[in-house]
Amino acid sequence: MSIIIDRRLNAGKKSTVNRQRFLQRHHKVIHKAVQDALSQRSITDIDRGDNIRIPRKDLSEPVFHHGSGGRSEQVHPGNRQFHAGDRIKRPPGGGGQGTGDGDASNQGEGEDQFAFEISRDEFLDYLFDELELPNLVRKELKDATEFRMHRAGFTTKGSPERLNIVRSLRAAHARRIALSGKERKQIRELKRQLRELQVNPDCNDPEREEELRLEIQALNRRLRRMPFIDEFDLRYNSFTKLPLPSSKAVMFCLMDVSGSMTQSIKEIAKRFFLLLYLFLQRNYEAVEVVFIRHHTEARECNEQDFFFSRETGGTVVSSALKLASEIIAERFPPEKWNIYIAQASDGDNWREDIDRCREILSDQLLPLCRYFAYVEIAEAPQALWHTYQLLGQENEHFASQRIRSQQDIYPVFRRLFAKHPSSLAALRGFGYG
Amino acid sequence: MAERCLLSTGSEWSFELLETYDREIGRLAEQYRIDTYPNQIEIINSEQMIDAYAAVGMPLMYNHWSFGKQFLSNMKRYRRGQMGLAYELVINSNPCIAYLMEENTMPMQALVIAHACYGHNSFFKGNYLFKQWTNADSIVDYLLFAKHYIAQCEEKYGVEQVETLLDACHALMNQGVNRYERQAHLSPEEERHQAREREEYIQRNLNDLWRTIPVKEEKTQVKSERFPKSPEENILYFIEKNAPLLKTWQREIIRIVRKIAQYFYPQRQTQVMNEGWASFWHYTLVHSLYDEGLVNEGFMLEVLHSHTNVVFQPAFDDQRYSGINPYALGFNIYSDIRRICENPTPEDRQWFPDIAGSDWLDTLHFAMQNFKDESFILQFLSPKVMRDMRLFGIDDNDAHQYLEISAIHDEEGYRSLRQSLSAQYNLGNREPNIQVLDVDVTGDRSMILVHEMHQGRPLDAASTQEILKHVYYLWGFDVSLQSVDEYGKVQQRYWLPDSEQG
DSSP: OOEEEEOTTSOOOTTHHHHHHHHHHTHHHHHHHHHHHHTTSOGGGOSSOEEEEEEGGGGOOOOOOBOSOSEEEEEESOOSSOOTTOEEEOOTTOOSOOTTSOOSSTTOSSOOEEEEEEOHHHHHHHHTTTSOHHHHHHSOOOOOOEEEEEEEEEESOOOGGGBOHHHHHHHHHHHHHHHTHHHHHHHHHHHHHHHHHHHOSSOOOHHHHHHHHHHHHHHHHHHHHSOSSOGGGOOEEEEEEEEEOOSEEEEEEEEEOSTTOOHHHHHHHHHHHHHHHHHHHHHOSEEEEEEEEESSSEEEEOHHHHHHOOOOOOOOHHHHHHHHHHHHHHHOOTTTOEEEEEEEEOSOOOHHHHHHHHHHIIIIIHHHOSEEEEEEESSSOOHHHHHHHHHHHHOTTEEEEEEOSGGGHHHHHHHHTOSOHHHHHHHHHTOOO | OOOOOOSOOSSOOOHHHHHHHHHHHHHHHHHTTOOOOOEEEEEEOHHHHHHHHHTTTOSSOOOOHHHHHHHHHHHHHHHTTSOOOOSEEEEOSSSEEEEEETTOOHHHHHHHIIIIIIIIHHHHHHOHHHHHHOOTTTHHHHHHHHHHHHHHHHHHHOHHHHHHHHHHHHHTGGGSOOSSOOOOOOOHHHHHHHHHHHHHHHHHHHHHHTOOSOOOHHHHHSOOOOSSSSOBSOHHHHHHHHOSSOOHHHHHHHHHHHHHHHHHHHHHHOHHHHHHHHHHHHHHHHHHHHHTTSSOHHHHHHHHHHHHHHTOOOOTTSTTOOSOOHHHHHHHHHHHHHHHHHSOOHHHHHHOTTTTTSOHHHHHHHHHHSOOHHHHHHHHOOHHHHHHHTOEEEEEETTSSEEEEEEESSTTTHHHHHHHHHHHTOHHHHSOEEEEEEEOTTTTOOEEEEEEOSTTOOBOHHHHHHHHHHHHHHHOSOEEEEEEOTTSOEEEEEEESGGGOO
């Protein structure tokens, strides 16, 4: 007799452990594949997994099998033209290993790449390897400017327009019941006596009756004097202020594309911008990205041009800052947008331009933006660095860091976006605490 | 024949319908004397099917990265539409577990029930190799034991250690089967009990073998006899029993891999027979349903459509060609046996005097029970099937610049064609024959493996070197391998560690 079982409700996922083992084992290759994949991706397109290709030879499971050579005989179907004894040319690559042979490489489809998919989170993990990214992203931004009122029960104090009538009357009613207990009890008692007097045929005492009536009247008067509603009864709706982060953010990516910026510097910068984007994306509903590249003059451009187009020329940093402030004025009113500016540069600038940069920053940009991060990708401090250092000391939300190599990006990012402004200040200089 | 009413008309299946079909197919199967284990039919979805694929089709399996790799690659190919999933997957166990995909239509489910639950199932129960080598009653319990044991080892000794060991064992899996012996069946409890006993015994015995206290001088002078006395083909077994440095848990894991390899060994030897048998019966059983008026033409059309796909054999020069389709070959041979029994031609009488005109059901059952692919083809491949499939043989000799057509489907070629096709399914030819030749017990404990070349075919050098690393890891001392040709001449040597070369 057969049994029929519905297994569909059992969780699949039986292979989860094996899958992880596979990823762990080939960590290095996958890591490299992910890093390579990054250069082909747009910053805003980070929110998905990826197809990963790694060389098949790295994950072979060898079994003993025949190599080419020797003598073998195979039988094939579908003969049309051959006769026994016919000689045919050896097909290229076909050795003594016939198709009828075992499955030495069971997915051997002439590919030397093993392709599979990884999820978005895995992709990020590999991308920011050993960077504990999730810890960072879990932190909340504490910089909201808008607030939302949120009900939080009732209070006994408040302004008249928040008076809760139902609650107040209910309280008054309760108070009246509570405070009038003694009088009402007395009234009941007196009324009972009065009734007895009236009903009992034996006694006839009108004076006593009158006396009781007066007493009851007096008590009723007292009851009536009790206030219908007292200040004590008043209840007010209570509200608390909840910070409401503005749901929109715009991120300005400023980068120097002058001849001194090499492709590898741009790669580093890209990772930095990417991190910032991710960070903002976790905190805001919508994140827009504006790319501004500049040499001697600045231009808004798309991402492709931003990272890959190359131009020679000098460097006038202020042009980019000026353009950013113009775009903000035009399209991103600061009260509606959280403005983040990230600037990456190798630190080169005309000496004459530096003062101008400083002016634009402190007068126009810094008051408007939520955060300004400057990364200098260079071995030694360059011209811009010193000026920006000064700015950083004056402004809480201005930070600059130097990145020497790929590995520095994340620590720097972490320092830039450290949770507490105090620690930020402490770290900004030299501390690594 | 009395007009019966249809079991169903639409393509939707339901659990009630599955039961009905299973009952009817079971009834018909009984008429054909198909003897099966009880069926356990499980409905699964595509993801579960991919899971099952990854775990070599077993309902439970220990964890290993290679299964994850399998899973990832299948998942990817499935999502891209490069791979269709099997309609079913069936496990040689008692009760016989068959997985059916939820996507199948009702006709497909019926086909699959006939194919897996009655075809494969009866093959597992009836074929001599399975009877001899596998134990359907205890395989699931054994896998459970294996999974737990390996998980425990991972906890105790670390995932990495266990993984390295399993890698090494997997590399030698095909060299981990006994081809000629058979031990008694054991229940899982006995298995556990014996695992403990083995622990003690092996440690005691090993110490004896690897005794380092010098024995009397004269004795060592005489070249002591070879160890092992005769070459050992089951390398994993040899290592499990004799490797000097392995810990007990490592030996047990080697044993587990060995057991599982042994369990799959009959399946690798009966591909054509098994698939052919199942295809023959799904074809016959579904036709019987139709003959009884239980299913309509629409149902048959769909069933025949997938049947044709299953037993389709592209020609050698077709884009889709990837070797002989075991379903097609097996189905053709079984169908032809029936034809030879029922309507023999003079040619059949000459070629198959024993079976021509005999009871087809008797003959078919006999053919299923007592052969493996190699002998089955040698015994039953008829000239008609060779003609129908237009088979031809190619002689590939690296001494020549060309390939030669050795035989085609004609009077002169039948016998030699049948012989080469049979040899093609002989695992002993397909896989290199590698054995443990000698161990230097008294000296440096090095192990010598020997590869006896078949028709001058060498080993694949790169992978061989890789596998030697695994052998070295297991054995713990120097390992060498030599390929020896028919004349006893050593053609190729591999060493590990490499430095010894010279």
